[in-house]
Every structure is written in structure tokens, then in C-alpha cells.
Amino acid sequence: MPGRLLRLLSLLQSRREWSGRELAERLGVTERTVRRDVDRLRSLDYPVIGTTGTAGGYRLGSGTHLPPLQLDDDEAIAVALGLVGAAGGGVSGMAESSMSALAKLEQVLPARLRPQLAAVGSSAEAIPRPGIPQVSPGVLAVLARCCRNHEIVAFDYDGRARSVTRRRVEPHQLLTLGWRWYLLAFDPGRDDWRIFRVDRIAEVAPALHRFTPRVLPAPDAPTYLVESFTSAQYQHSVHLTVQAPAATVSATFEGVVRGIVEPVDPSSCVVRFSVDTSAMLLTQVAAIAALGPFVVDHATPETAALIARVGERLKQSFG
Structure with missing residues (x-):
């Protein structure tokens, strides 16, 4: 019985609302049993709210006391890894807050999970990326x-x-x-x-x-964001013909997708990208140059001169 109540509580916490039929199917019991279990949770001061009508169901409301958060083993480790990753992200002040939250999570978890969580906290660390703007x-x-x-x-x-x-x-x-x-x-x-x-x-x-x-x-927000980046015109825009397969070149744009790669034949492709800083321009061009010879088909005079100037310096440096 206690195990089923914890499972019911976990389900109620996992999404905003459940119908009685859905809960009964998940728990392997009758809807009448679900109603009795909901009444038991309410007697323990869990604010389970019931709604009536054809679309009626149950949801966990907000109360004066926060009910214990029920996490299964994989969810607990996922939260821990997320906290470690957040420490190295672009949100200001998150390093200290993430580690503090990780310590609190370890204190309230069952004993069987604490060694795994402790291992994550002591062995995993996210290194902040320099130059990444911090947000509040x-x-x-x-x-x-x-x-x-x-x-x-x-x-x-x-x-x-x-x-x-x-x-x-x-x-x-x-x-x-x-x-x-x-x-x-x-x-x-x-x-x-x-x-x-x-x-x-x-x-x-x-x-x-x-x-x-x-x-x-657009089909969804991530698609709209990526398409906006690939179609935008920033300070430095360039078109290149590269002697390398399109699939190989596409991999160079991992992380910041601002390039469009179109195959010419199995061994070459055309690349078009636009970036807002000279540093990012040179980073992308250098990554492409490492894959094979290329020709600059189109670029603004400033961009073409920058590529040529850096290329000449590299040539002189390595004799």
C-alpha cells in the first residue's frame, strides 16, 4: 500500500492533470481504488484537487507545505547531472546555486541512491566557457x-x-x-x-x-531559430566551394548553426555562412580549410581581405 501511494504521488507530480482512468491503468487498480488512495493522500495533507465533468480528473495543487518530491533512480541522477551542467552554463551565479542544490538533493534521497549522487557530485564538473555572455x-x-x-x-x-x-x-x-x-x-x-x-x-x-x-x-521554435540564423546577414558573409563531402563539412557547424551546405558532387560542396565577428569567421574558415582545398566564390571586400591577410600570415609563419 505505501508503495502504491508513493507511485500515485509520483504520477501526480509528473504532469499537470490525470484522469481517474489513466491513473488506474498506470497503477494496475480500479478507479474506485484510485479514489480511495487520493483520499489517503489528502488525509496526509497532500493538496490533491479533483475536477468534475467528462474531462474531470486529479491534479496536485499548491499548498502551504511543499510535498516531498518523488524521483525514481534515473530521474534523480538526471537532476544531478543537470545541476552539474548548469554550473558551467551561461546563467550568472548558477555555479554556487547548482552545487548547493546538489548537496540538498543528496540529503533527502534514499540511502541506496546517495553513493551514486555523491559520485556525480565529486567526479563531474562543468568547465565554464570563456566569453559566453551571462544572463540573469x-x-x-x-x-x-x-x-x-x-x-x-x-x-x-x-x-x-x-x-x-x-x-x-x-x-x-x-x-x-x-x-x-x-x-x-x-x-x-x-x-x-x-x-x-x-x-x-x-x-x-x-x-x-x-x-x-x-x-x-515554422514546424517548431528550434527550427525557426536555426532557419533565422542560416538566413540572417551579419557583418561577414562568404560563399566557398570546398573539395570535401557535404556531410563532412556540415559537421564543422556543430553548436552554432549559421551555415548552409549544398553538395556539388560526392566529393565537393558549396558553403554559405554569415557571422557577426571576425573571430568567428576565421574559426569557421579554418575548420573548413582543414577538410580540403577551397575557393572563395563570394565575399564582401572586407571579408575577402581579412581571409587573404590571415592566410598570408600563416603561410609566412610556417615558411
Whole structure:
């Protein structure tokens, strides 16, 4: 009996709402037994809320006391690894907070899981990547809440080229790519979808007005983000013909997807990419050059001169 109650509690914590039939099927009991078990949880001060009607069911409400969080073995290790990874990410102050949370998690886990969690905490460490912009966890929390609640949000945005502007948008989803955080939102003032770097967002304020979510012009948010990067025109744009298979060249764009690779034949391809810094340009060109000879088909004069100048310096350095 205690084991089934813990399993029921774990199911209620795993998603917002369950029907009685779904819970009965998962637990291998009758719906009447589910109702009795729910009553037992309520007697233990767990705020299980029941809804009526054809779509009625059960959900775990918020109460004055936080109920114990039930995690199975794999979930506990997944949380631990996530905390270790967060320590090396692009969110400011997360290293100390993640390790503190990991220590608290170890204290409340069953004895059989503590050695595994201790091994993760002592043997795994995420190395922060230098130069990655840090975002405020408070800003992320507000934006995430507004995305979930379909609530309009206002903020100051440092667009660099256009200085700081006050924006009022309909937030859709937070995304992370290449260790950077992005907000995908619809901007009514510009009547179009926009992608904002979260590290350039400040003075976030929910507008306390709800909106009806719009249909995204892409299969999903990650696809929209990647397509936006591949079609954007940054300061340095270049087209190359590379004597290497397209699949091999595509692998060089892992992490920050801003390149388009099109095969010419089985042993060569055309690469088009656009980046906003000379350092990133040279990094991509150098990675491609390591795969095979290439020809610059198109580039702005500044970009072409930069590639030629660095190439000549490398040639002189190695005689």
C-alpha cells in the first residue's frame, strides 16, 4: 500500500492533470481504488484537487507545505547531472546555486541512491566557457513565466547597432543554442516574429495582459531559430566551394548553426555562412580549410581581405 501511494504521488507530480482512468491503468487498480488512495493522500495533507465533468480528473495543487518530491533512480541522477551542467552554463551565479542544490538533493534521497549522487557530485564538473555572455536567472524566470502564461512582457533591449529600445512583445519560447539564451517572441509593434538575445535584455516587466498565442511560421521554435540564423546577414558573409563531402563539412557547424551546405558532387560542396565577428569567421574558415582545398566564390571586400591577410600570415609563419 505505501508503495502504491508513493507511485500515485509520483504520477501526480509528473504532469499537470490525470484522469481517474489513466491513473488506474498506470497503477494496475480500479478507479474506485484510485479514489480511495487520493483520499489517503489528502488525509496526509497532500493538496490533491479533483475536477468534475467528462474531462474531470486529479491534479496536485499548491499548498502551504511543499510535498516531498518523488524521483525514481534515473530521474534523480538526471537532476544531478543537470545541476552539474548548469554550473558551467551561461546563467550568472548558477555555479554556487547548482552545487548547493546538489548537496540538498543528496540529503533527502534514499540511502541506496546517495553513493551514486555523491559520485556525480565529486567526479563531474562543468568547465565554464570563456566569453559566453551571462544572463540573469531572475530575467529567465520572468520570461519563462510569461511564455507559459501567454502574458505580454516589456523590457529594454540592447540591439547594439540601434542602441537600447523599449520593447513590448508576446513571448513564445526560451531557447538555448551555442551556450547562449534566446527569446522567440512576436513583436506587435513591428508586426513580425523576433529573436532576442536574453543577455541583452534588462528591466523586464510583465504587462499583466494576456494574449492569444499566434501560429509560428515554422514546424517548431528550434527550427525557426536555426532557419533565422542560416538566413540572417551579419557583418561577414562568404560563399566557398570546398573539395570535401557535404556531410563532412556540415559537421564543422556543430553548436552554432549559421551555415548552409549544398553538395556539388560526392566529393565537393558549396558553403554559405554569415557571422557577426571576425573571430568567428576565421574559426569557421579554418575548420573548413582543414577538410580540403577551397575557393572563395563570394565575399564582401572586407571579408575577402581579412581571409587573404590571415592566410598570408600563416603561410609566412610556417615558411
